[in-house]
Amino acid sequence: MKFTLVKDVKHDSLMRPLLGGLLLFIFLFLTADIFLKDDHIGLTPTTLSQTLFGNEEAFIEPVSEHFLLELMHSDIFFMMMTLLTLSTVYARLCQNSMLRLVNINVTMVAALLAILLLPSAYYLSAHFILPYIAAFYLWHLMALMMTLASLFYLFVPQKSDLN
Numbered sequence: 001m002k003f004t005l006v007k008d009v010k011h012d013s014l015m016r017p018l019l020g021g022l023l024l025f026i027f028l029f030l031t032a033d034i035f036l037k038d039d040h041i042g043l044t045p046t047t048l049s050q051t052l053f054g055n056e057e058a059f060i061e062p063v064s065e066h067f068l069l070e071l072m073h074s075d076i077f078f079m080m081m082t083l084l085t086l087s088t089v090y091a092r093l094c095q096n097s098m099l100r101l102v103n104i105n106v107t108m109v110a111a112l113l114a115i116l117l118l119p120s121a122y123y124l125s126a127h128f129i130l131p132y133i134a135a136f137y138l139w140h141l142m143a144l145m146m147t148l149a150s151l152f153y154l155f156v157p158q159k160s161d162l163n
Contacts, residue, residue: 045130089150
């Protein structure tokens, strides 16, 4: 996390390509995570409902509690690593403090809601399925947007850089 100590990250010959690579891998991870979740549990109300609760007519067994807890365990870890790293980079590169504050907080709250809503759907009610899907897509889209914005701020000269 040396980039938190370097004063001018955008012009540091070592940190700029390292952060660019990190942001590229975060972008790829987030994109792959969407496809992986869609394949494993489904990201539509119908497919997620069938995954969680099964479907006797289609001979689909519901997922086990063990599977759900493993999924949540890995999600929490990868969300934490991805979002804390991404937020640190984005906070260093984004000059607009209000935009930075809103984007980071919306992303973090949506990710937290996704963690809470999936087990709520499994244990409490199917009514939590649609909010889970919305929270999942919101935090992924916000994180992807922050990643692309960070890449933009890192590699495209801004007006303040030209002075």
